[in-house]
Amino acid sequence: MTRHSDTSQCFHCGEHVSQSAAERWSTLIDGQSQPMCCPGCKAIAETIVASGLKDYYKHRTALPELSPAELDDDALQARDSLTLYDSEAMQRRFVAQLGNGMAEATLVIDGISCAACAWLIEHRLNALPGVDQAVLNLSNHRLVVRWIAEQLPVSSLIEQIYRLGYRASPFSATVAEQQRTDEGKRSIRRLAVAGIGMMQVMMLAVPLYVGMAQQYEIFMRLASMVLTLPVVLYAALPFFEAAIRDLKVRHLTMDVPVSLAIILAFCASIWSTFNQGKEVYFDSVCMFTFFLLLGRYLEMRARHRMGKSGNNLLTLLPNVALRLSDDTPTATETVIASEEVKPGDLLLIKPGQAIPADGIVVNGQSSVDEAALTGEYLPVTKRRQDHLIGGTINIESPITMKVTATGAEAQLSTIVRLMDRAQQEKPKIALIADRIASHFVAAVLLIASGVLLFWWWQGNDHAFFIALSVLVVTCPCALSLATPTALTAATGALREAGLLISKGHVLESLPTIDRVVFDKTGTLTQGKLTIEEVVLTGDLDRESILAVAAGLEKSSSHPIARAFRRIRPATVSDVQQQTGAGICGFWHPTAKQSLPVRLGRPDFAVPATAKPDTSHLNQQEGQWLLLSVNEQAVAWIRLGDSVRKSATSLVRGLHQRQIKTALLTGDPGTSGQLLATQLGINDVWIGLSPEQKLQQVRLWQQQGERVLMVGDGINDVPVLAGADIAIAVSDASDLAKTSADALVTSGRLDSLLQALDTASCTRKVIYQNIGWALLYNLLALPVAAAGYIPPWAAAIGMSFSSLLVVSNALRLSRVSKPDAADGPPQV
Known part of the structure; x- marks a missing residue:
């Protein structure tokens, strides 16, 4: 039969829809607003239409009569709506492919009232074949499931949740906000x-x-x-x-x-x-x-x-995007929904607009505000081939980008998943609290029954209401909330400070760290050559010198050329590169003038008979290049891998906190020792292979030290995996980020100091919360059993206990950034 619009029934599942729900979840199908009963039906209906399958509603012959929570097993197996979650179009929104056949989905669960609900859902899903891990965050009711995609479809996971009596829907920031x-x-x-x-x-x-x-x-x-x-x-x-x-x-x-x-x-x-x-x-x-x-x-x-x-x-992420037909000035522009953006699309990003997906710049130059992700308020300049992150904001000029990742594969979604994983992994003390809370309700019912029988036997007319007070006053909610609220508040505060914690044990382990070990290149240093100094020896000014050098290096792929990428190049033609010596060409300061220019080793830049003077050059670490014009030396340019500005304050802060530091580098030169001396690091090992780095860390661990490793490259992966805590910097390789327990997103290494202090505060707050919850129940139970607490006062006590725990945890979200000299803040 043909399905027509009915304002009292959900257009998708046929369930009764109230007027408020119809107004909230209605969606346009064939130009008509159709009522929906919930965000799940709305999402499925929109996916069906977007996939070109809207005739499904015209030709289906029956509608389900019950909601998933009310179906028996036979009816549930016959229901075809949940299988739509298995479509590739739907899964792009909330399922990430992790490799090795593993997938990870984020779902929002409706109907949770306490920690026991979370335990039940986790226990049921973890028992399914193919499920590697299912963890539900009690603080935001968000469920993260990791499983083998070939063994179990997404619809089966959602079906199990419905059978328990809860509603599950794919996580969407917009839907989550509406649900809140x-x-x-x-x-x-x-x-x-x-x-x-x-x-x-x-x-x-x-x-x-x-x-x-x-x-x-x-x-x-x-x-x-x-x-x-x-x-x-x-x-x-x-x-x-x-x-x-x-x-x-x-x-x-x-x-x-x-x-x-x-x-x-x-x-x-x-x-x-x-x-x-x-x-x-x-x-x-x-x-x-x-x-x-x-x-x-x-x-x-x-x-x-x-x-x-x-x-x-x-x-x-914006709601709409501007798609281009091609990368030409005459390309046609089409306004599309952000959900329709696919990898490979060309998008035009105008000034003031948010970037709708991850990608690279293919045309134009502008500044991008990445403060929401990195915590740094200064905008970042973006040129051709630079990476763009979805959700950041273009500031200055129009740019054209090519989309590389969307949906669950985009960096924003990855960050949110890492935050969820950090908040969901429970410390040992939290597991003990959960075990206590899971058996507490049955104990409460038994104790209340015993209290009722005792006072009834004593002939007390209020025996019934005394038992009611016992039922209410001994609620384990505060005990269950003690840890998740503290972890959620702490990880949120650190993310805003520029440190993304991806594994839950970090906050528990940080206060016990005895030594912090650093890699050199890319960790304590920027990991790329930059122009450190220019010494003029001719008539040209500094700006002209750098413009000529940038013109020579414009088309080169050599690592040295990257140091000149952000400089406006002068006009240079007939560029030739001589391996191991330098690069040369002809500079055109005017339309009719052409001068030979050379950049590289002194013996390459000028004739051997005209040896340049080097007496005025300092002895700082780096690589000196000589620039000559018409065979006359005009400037020396020193390139170096500059030290991160925050490295000094980090090392000083660690020493003030009585934490040892060490530098392990594969560079056999003297730069490692010079850097360690500059920063105040006493223990230095140079010229180490990845295996030797790991052996040194193992040696410290055998001596009883707990080691935190900070690195960035593929060569750091073994030692990152072997350390007690591994932290990768923002420019790290993908493999290093995967092996790390936390990621410095702001580029500021001294955010580790705030992580150390916040971790100490978090541990204190968790112990305070659990101690209060246990003390409250131990004190309230005998008083209620003695008949001194009426039921309404018991409700106040139970609520106050939970609120005290939550309020105490919220203090972690207001922990300010400590100064290195001040030490940790007080909690």
């Missing part, structure tokens, strides 16, 4: 209903408590019951839904005792109302629900804040 907004609005509405109900019921309860309206007691109890109904049936609904879901999969979370407390107190109060019992607790139910919702709302706000930094990276 919707979650916030829903929470505020439920909080408002609970708050208004609490105030109204309290107005009726107070006169009864003080004995001022005994003649109207039945009426006030009935009115309180009616006012409590919206609180229980709407405001507290998330607790009931989560509890039912947990019971279906036979896994306890904190929503089970919370739901029991609400529903039992409400039903007991109804029974007391109609049977003229001594007391009703409608006010306690409303207050209990309100304070629980308030705690979760504030916790949600903190979680959104911590997850925003990573999402903000992906929101840097």
Whole structure:
């Protein structure tokens, strides 16, 4: 049958759609706005249409009657919607190919209420054949799954999550932001209903408590019951839904005792109302629900804040791009959606526009603002063949780029995945806390049952409500939140400072480091020749000298030529290169004038009979080149591999923190010793092979030292892999970045000092959080069991405990950059 638009049904799956959902997720198909029930259906529908398969909706003969969470196994296997996630077009958005047949997907999970939910999802997915690792970040509800692509399709992973009663959708910064907004609005509405109900019921309860309206007691109890109904049936609904879901999969979370407390107190109060019992607790139910919702709302706000930094990276990508038909002045321009950009496309980037994908410059020159990725506020000049990163902003002039990577393969997505991996890998202390929390709920139910039986046996009329207080006050939420909130806040703060942590053990291991080992070229130095000094010996000025040299080197592929790439070249013709000696040609200072010029060794630049004077040259490390015009020496140019400006402050800061330093370099010359002396590094080994570097690190480790290695090249990969912590610099080879535990994205080595200090603070915060959570439960349990805490006060205590943990962790996001001389900040 033909499928037509229906404002009350999802166009894709046929499920009922509320008016607000229809307005939020509707999409254009054949020029008509069609309602969708969720972002998942919207994404699938858009993929079907974009793939040219929109006739699917015209010719399908049946619609699924239930949402994936409600399907039984047979119906779920027959459902064909989830298989659309296996299409290549859909997977470009959220699946990255890691090589060796491995793939990695990032999904956003809806319906998570506590750490037990995260444990259940991880446990179920990790049990699937072909899944290498599934880790869910409780701070941002983001799931990262790594698996063997040939053994398991993406749809099977999502199907397993649906079967557990949770919703999964591909991670998208835009969708994630919309989901956060919707979650916030829903929470505020439920909080408002609970708050208004609490105030109204309290107005009726107070006169009864003080004995001022005994003649109207039945009426006030009935009115309180009616006012409590919206609180229980709407405001507290998330607790009931989560509890039912947990019971279906036979896994306890904190929503089970919370739901029991609400529903039992409400039903007991109804029974007391109609049977003229001594007391009703409608006010306690409303207050209990309100304070629980308030705690979760504030916790949600903190979680959104911590997850925003990573999402903000992906929101840097523009919505549209300008595609060119070819690289000519007469090329036609077409405006397309950023999702349609493919590798190989030519894009025009105008000044002020964001770059929509990774690529290289093929035409033009401009400055690009990369502050969002590197933390450096100064723009970077980009010329032909320079790399561009999606999400950065073109500033000065139009440029044409060729796209090299999009979607999950782009650098922005890679950075976000690395951040997720760092936040999800749990330290040993976090694993202990998770094990405690996973068994805590069952213990709470047993303890509450024992308390109920004890007070019932003692004849206490409040036995039931004492047991409810025990159920509520001993929530393990604070214990479960202790570590993920701290890790998320710390990794976000360090990313903004220019250090991207990609493995979770870094923050745990950094405070224990005894020695930092550096490679030389490309790590402590820039790793490329630059013009360090120009000594004039003729009549030409410095600008003309460099212009002539740049003209000679313009077409050369020699490493020396790269030092002159950013200089505006003079007109030089008939350029010839002599291996091992230099380069020569004819300079045209005017249209009618032509002068022979030479750049290279002194014996090449000038005749042997005219030996140039070198007495005024300093003895600094580097390579001196002589430039001659018409066989007359006009200037000496010194090239060198300059030291990174931040290297000195880094070494000084490490020594102040009582951390040893060492330099291991494969360069057999004297430059390594000179650099170490300049920076104050005492332990220096020169002329080492990669194997010898690794052996030296192993020797230090055998002596009981924990070693951090900083490197950049392929030759550093073995020692990076062997060190306790490996950090690569921003210009490192891809293999070195893969082997590293963290990446310096800003180019500033002294960001390692902030990493050391933040790691120490993070460990303190985690211990503070876990200590508080355990102390709170140990103190609150006996007090509640003794009957001194009413249910509404128990809700306040539980919420306060979780909020204290989250607030303490948020302090890490405000740790300022320390000065090398000041030492670590205090937490």
